[in-house]
Amino acid sequence: MRITSIETIRVAEFANLVWVRLTTDEGLTGIGETYFGPDATEAHIHGVVAPYLLGKDPRDINTHTDYMLGYLGRTGSSAEQRGRSATDIALWDLLGKSLGVPLYQLFGGKVRDRLPIYNTCANMNYNTKPAASHSTFDYGTGQGPARFDDTDAFLKRPVELAGSLLDMGITGMKIWPFDFLGSDVVDGNISTAGLRKGVAAFREIRKAYGDKIDLMCEMHAFWNLPSARRIIEALAEFEPSWVEDPVPLDQMSSLAALQASTPVLIGTGETLGGIGAYKSLIDAKGCGLVIYDVSWSGGIGNARKVAAMAEAAHLPVALHDCTGPVVLAASTHLALATRNCFTQEIARAYYFTWYRDLVTDLPPVENGTITVSGKPGLGLELSPDLFKREDVKVKCSILE
Known part of the structure; x- marks a missing residue:
C-alpha cells in the first residue's frame, strides 16, 4: 500500500480549520484535522510532509512521525506540529480502515464503553474566524441560534444555562467570565471589582444547584501570576473541578508555584x-490535570505518550475539543482507551449545529456521555456536501 495523494481542504465559513485527506493506491482514504493558522499549516503539509510521505506505506506511522515535523517547530503548537498532527490522525484513520477495526482497538481496546462529557460554554461562532490574537472580540457572543449561545448565557443567565445542561444529562460546564474583565488589558491584572463580578456566575450556579453540576473556569492564560492567584483563591469556595490555563505556558515555574499554592486543580x-514540553510540565508539578489537543500536540502517537507520562506521575488527563468534528472523534477514541482520562470536552453549540454539516457521522452523545460507533478507523468521513460548497478550497499534492 502506498500514499498517492495528499489533499488539504478548507472552507471559508470555518476559516481556522484545515482537513487532510490521504489516498492510497488501494483506494483507501484517511482524514485528519487541525485548527488555527491554516495558511502556515497548509504550507507545511504540502512543502514538507507531502514530499516525504508520498509513495510511502501509510501503516509505518512510527517511521513517519519525526520526518513529518521537519527541522524547526519541534516545541510548541507550531505550524509544523499542527501539520504533523493532522497528517498523523489521517495515518491512524487509514490504519484502522486497512485492518477493518475502530481506532480504539489499535490502542489495545477500550477501558470503558462511555465517558462523561462536560460542556464548554461557547456559541456556534466562537473562534471560527481568523484572529491576530485570542481575545474577546472573536467569541461571537450574541450570534447564531439563541438555544446554543452559551457564552451569552453564562454572562447573563448562568443559572438558566446550568439548568438546560442538566436537562440534557450534562453534569459539567466550563465558563470564562473573567475574560471579559481583563483580556484587553496588556498588564494581565484583575481589579477587586472585576474579581467580584467574575465569581458571580459560580456563586449563582452553586446556590441554585449545589453539587449537581461540576464547574470549571477557563482563564485563557490572560493573567499575570498575582492576578491568577487572586482569581483562584476567590473561586476556591465554589469548589471548581479545575481552573484552566491561568497563566501563559511559557514558564513552567510559574505554573508550579501556582499549583503548589492552592488545592484547586490547575488544568493546562x-x-x-x-x-518534551509535557514532560517538563509534569516534572515541574505545574498542574493537577494534563490537558492536550491531539491536533496541536503532535498527533495520536504523541497523545498516547503524554497520557502514559501523566499516568506514571499519577495525574489525570483530558483531551481538548472546541476545534472540529474529526478531532472530537479522534479524542473520543483516545479517551475511551485511556485509563487516566475521566471526561471528554464537547461544545454543544458546535456538536448540535455545524459539526453535523461537515462529516457523515459523529461520536454518539446520550445522557451526558459520549462513545464511538465501532466503524473502522475514526468512524466518520468528510461529508460529500462539503465538496459542493462554493467556499471550499482543495489543494492536492500527487505522487508522480
Whole structure:
C-alpha cells in the first residue's frame, strides 16, 4: 500500500480549520484535522510532509512521525506540529480502515464503553474566524441560534444555562467570565471589582444547584501570576473541578508555584506541542490535570505518550475539543482507551449545529456521555456536501 495523494481542504465559513485527506493506491482514504493558522499549516503539509510521505506505506506511522515535523517547530503548537498532527490522525484513520477495526482497538481496546462529557460554554461562532490574537472580540457572543449561545448565557443567565445542561444529562460546564474583565488589558491584572463580578456566575450556579453540576473556569492564560492567584483563591469556595490555563505556558515555574499554592486543580497543556514540553510540565508539578489537543500536540502517537507520562506521575488527563468534528472523534477514541482520562470536552453549540454539516457521522452523545460507533478507523468521513460548497478550497499534492 502506498500514499498517492495528499489533499488539504478548507472552507471559508470555518476559516481556522484545515482537513487532510490521504489516498492510497488501494483506494483507501484517511482524514485528519487541525485548527488555527491554516495558511502556515497548509504550507507545511504540502512543502514538507507531502514530499516525504508520498509513495510511502501509510501503516509505518512510527517511521513517519519525526520526518513529518521537519527541522524547526519541534516545541510548541507550531505550524509544523499542527501539520504533523493532522497528517498523523489521517495515518491512524487509514490504519484502522486497512485492518477493518475502530481506532480504539489499535490502542489495545477500550477501558470503558462511555465517558462523561462536560460542556464548554461557547456559541456556534466562537473562534471560527481568523484572529491576530485570542481575545474577546472573536467569541461571537450574541450570534447564531439563541438555544446554543452559551457564552451569552453564562454572562447573563448562568443559572438558566446550568439548568438546560442538566436537562440534557450534562453534569459539567466550563465558563470564562473573567475574560471579559481583563483580556484587553496588556498588564494581565484583575481589579477587586472585576474579581467580584467574575465569581458571580459560580456563586449563582452553586446556590441554585449545589453539587449537581461540576464547574470549571477557563482563564485563557490572560493573567499575570498575582492576578491568577487572586482569581483562584476567590473561586476556591465554589469548589471548581479545575481552573484552566491561568497563566501563559511559557514558564513552567510559574505554573508550579501556582499549583503548589492552592488545592484547586490547575488544568493546562492544550497549547503545548511535542512530548518534551509535557514532560517538563509534569516534572515541574505545574498542574493537577494534563490537558492536550491531539491536533496541536503532535498527533495520536504523541497523545498516547503524554497520557502514559501523566499516568506514571499519577495525574489525570483530558483531551481538548472546541476545534472540529474529526478531532472530537479522534479524542473520543483516545479517551475511551485511556485509563487516566475521566471526561471528554464537547461544545454543544458546535456538536448540535455545524459539526453535523461537515462529516457523515459523529461520536454518539446520550445522557451526558459520549462513545464511538465501532466503524473502522475514526468512524466518520468528510461529508460529500462539503465538496459542493462554493467556499471550499482543495489543494492536492500527487505522487508522480
